[in-house]
Amino acid sequence: MEYLNDMALFVEVVKMRGFRGAAESLGMPNSTLSRRISGLEKAIGLRLLHRTTRKIELTEAGQLYFERCKRIVEEARLAHEQLGEMLARPSGLLRASLPVDFATIYLAPLIAEFAHEYPGISFEFDLTPRQVDLISDPVDVVIRMGEPPDSNLIARKLASLQRGLYASHRYLELFGEPDHPSQLTDHECLRMRGPGADLWTLSSAAGNEQVTVGGRFELNSVGMLRRLASLDLGIALLPAGIAAQDVSNGTLQRVLPQWQASPVSVYALTETRLLPAKTQRFIEFLRDKLECV
Structure with a gap:
């Protein structure tokens, strides 16, 4: 069972691209987090991360482990969330990538309304037109205008x-x-x-x-x-x-x-169909509002 906890720590380190950001997100000392990941590597018998003074990089084994662990951790969290009050009143940090002009001109009033309706959710927005990697970037959902590219991502149409x-x-x-x-x-x-x-x-x-x-x-x-x-x-x-x-x-x-x-067309792109309540509610809210235009 300790492996499950350390898997979650490892996934957060990769998502945040470093120990410092992950430690702040998890609310634990950086040194403790580093020691737990080192212990996980020792237990597995393989190096998962290349560490430098400036950044971390996944090893080949680390990339494979991350892809598997990310889904396990996500499903475990969803199992708890969907059984509890959070499904009705979601909370936590929602990370979204939004197109700059569409978000500023069009989405801002809708986001304000959503924030009032769900006071337990905090937000981190990346306003950019660039292609976002939902696997390696710390993003829960990407909103884009235009037809989505062919990929393994899940595309949900919000509006025309x-x-x-x-x-x-x-x-x-x-x-x-x-x-x-x-x-x-x-x-x-x-x-x-x-x-x-x-x-x-x-x-x-x-x-x-x-x-x-x-x-x-x-x-x-x-x-x-x-x-x-x-x-x-x-x-x-x-x-x-x-x-x-x-x-x-x-x-x-x-x-x-x-x-x-x-x-x-406007689409919401996610890595998986299994979404935490905060992301699920955000997508549903935008779809309901944008369908009216």
């Missing part, structure tokens, strides 16, 4: 966000308002960087139109697209919820309102 064209009143006064998607070729179009950035497909009751667009700005931030559009620099293709505040205050207006692009 409607997208339309938006521009400032000043830009439209200067350059005119298009009456048909084909006229977008005569405009500055603010584009998200990536495959197909210059080819916009729009649909209406009249059918579908594909138009090749151009302009001086191509970037990887939907928040920056929204900001540049509000500064009279062109027409942007944005999720309606992202543009809603600017439309409400008159900074932006809908262009070609009868036309829209295909919705952009």
Whole structure:
């Protein structure tokens, strides 16, 4: 049974990428934690970690042991949690990776509401567009816009966000308002960087139109697209919820309102279907709220 406790300690050390962070998370002395892991290696008869003054690295045996232990520890914790009050009133630290602009503009009010509803949960957010490794990074859930990559991760769809064209009143006064998607070729179009950035497909009751667009700005931030559009620099293709505040205050207006692009999906990605209550409630809450948009 001591092995089970030491497995949990080992998993935390790997997740936190070091003894100091793990010791703080576990509320135990660094020296005690190091001694327990050394004892575990001695009992197994294999070195699990390469230790340096700056970081730790898993050995080949350590990587295999971590992958097995992580699931064992997680399932043991879930067995306790799902039988207790925590399922109804979850607590603990929720680590989530969120897309910067979507989180700042769209998710922040929902997160505030969730935090009020579940006061026992504390939060650690990593706002980044980078690909997160749910096995080695200390993250419980990743929220991403767009179709998820093919992988072994579990993807749960949270929402489909409607997208339309938006521009400032000043830009439209200067350059005119298009009456048909084909006229977008005569405009500055603010584009998200990536495959197909210059080819916009729009649909209406009249059918579908594909138009090749151009302009001086191509970037990887939907928040920056929204900001540049509000500064009279062109027409942007944005999720309606992202543009809603600017439309409400008159900074932006809908262009070609009868036309829209295909919705952009929002997904929650996790390593496993077996989720602790805090993560499960967070995903369910976001799905319920985002389904309304």
